[in-house]
Amino acid sequence: MKKGNPYGTHRVLEPNGVLPQPALRISNDMEIYDNEIRVNVEILNVDSASFTQIKEQACGDVEKIKEIILDIVNRNGKLKNPVTGSGGMFIGTIDKIGDRIKNRINISEGDQIASLVSLSLTPLKINEIVEVKKDIDQVVIKGQAILFESGIYAKLPVDIAPSLALAVLDVAGAPAQTERLVKEGDTVAIIGAAGKSGILCVYAAKKVVGNKGKVIGIDYSDANLEMLSKLGLCDDVIKLDATDATACFEKTKEITNGELCDVVINNVNIQNTEMGSILMTKDRGTVYFFSMATSFTKAALGAEGVGKDIDMIIGNGFAHNHAETALNIIRESSDIRKLYEDLYV
Secondary structure (H helix, E strand, O other), X not given: OOOOOXXXXXXXXXOOOOOOOXXXXXXXXXXXXXXXXXXXXXXXXXXXXXXXXXXXXXOOOXXXXXXXXXXXXXXXXXXXOOOOOOOEEEEEEEEEEOOOOHHHOOOOOXXXXXXXXXXXXXXXXXXXXXXXXXXXOEEEEEEEEEEOOOOOEEEOOOOOOHHHHHHHHHOOHHHHHHHHHOOOOOEEEEEOOOOHHHHHHHHHHHHHHOOOOEEEEEEOOHHHHHHHHHHOOOOEEEEOOOOOHHHHHHHHHHHOOOOOEEEEEEOOOOOOOHHHHHHOEEEEEEEEEOOOXXXXXXXXXXXHHOOOOOEEEEOOOOOOOHHHHHHHHHHHOHHHHHHHHHHHO
């Protein structure tokens, strides 16, 4: 077997000297290097911001969605949305493991795994798109993918259905980071609280803030707001358009008696929600932008422009033990598990 670089730079075709994620094109030749893992892929869980953009471009037409996805992969060797820059993740069965890493990893050929690295850096070959589940951002395929030596993954749990585990693991970084950022007694706002990552963040936040803290669930859909209310995890459930920064500020100021929020978690998959998040945050508070639709420029210059001295954190999809943190929420909360099973199983 050919010798590979731990970070996959041997796969980069264009431009020279960059890692696979920022690369424009990578090789999706499925002959593996000595430090790679080849996986037979069954389902792609496309990043929410990316899938929303693709659906809009395709005007919701399933065949057009298939064409767009295939075109991206065939041109770039990976599923990196050229508009959002994001990818997603996959589940599949390990087909072959490179000789150099075979004896120092905890998986074997034949194991079913979920990738925990982005499809925006993963060599991917799609032979056929079998089904597009456009309501849950999942695509059933026949194909293969490569994981690099540095890539992270999780064995699929035996007690949770694969499609459900995939959906949860896709956003596992969000509840894990929420647990880190939130403290007992904090006032926390979750924007997009009824979404896939939002509900997990609500649960994680409520567990930490305790009875002395407050969790505010924010969404725009009446159906989502009703569902959030029934879950009973939020102290307040409010309807807000996260792109309306002034409304976000005024409503948050009202329900917090002028104090605003210690932590704001932004999970939405649309653009122009940076300023709403920033204005909801108190001085020296924290905004966590998990959304891949976030603009660093808008957030940085916007906060400066309104004189907000706050910490703004980019949503890193990886945190130590984040897979188990997210899966344990499904195990601990029967209400959330049922809700997710109705959606993803």
